[in-house]
Amino acid sequence: MAIRMIVKHPDPVLREKCAPVKKFTPNIHKLLDDMKETMYDAEGVGLAAPQVGITKRVVVIDAGDGLVEMINPEILERRDEQFGPEGCLSIPGLVGDVRRAKWVKAKALDRNGKEFVIEGEDLLARAIQHEIDHLNGVLFIDLAERTYSGKDE
DSSP states (O other), rough: OOOEEEEOOOOOGGGGGBBOOOOOOOOHHHHHHHHHHHHTTTSSSSSEEGGGGGOBBEEOOOOSSSEEEEEEEEEEEEEEEEEEOOTTTTTTTEEEEEEOEEEEEEEEEEEEEEEEEEEEHHHHHHHHHHHHHTTTTTOOOHHHEEEEEEEOO
């Protein structure tokens, strides 16, 4: 495993729509392992592959209940609404107030290509939505109703 450099805004890779993963190779396993180590080292809640310069649909999240690895994630359902502060490892020092679904149901593939479904509420729901946005070239600053200086998330 290795800690990778986190790409910072306004790097254009953060605006690219990422390609789906089609083959589950040792390179995908290494990417997931490196992303996990990078996220924990940066004290983040989530990290998407474009944040380490890779335009693949790969995400890691730990909202406090353990690591979730998601490949080719897709949101199936959204319910209710939450509004609150959000930050990003690629935009250090900036926080924005963002409206997100309070609860989501998503499907994804695990590191071996097996499909699973995950339901998340509150912070996990916010993180799933935030990281999937990254895979589509969308940043929280695009959705924020206001932004302000704050501690890195």
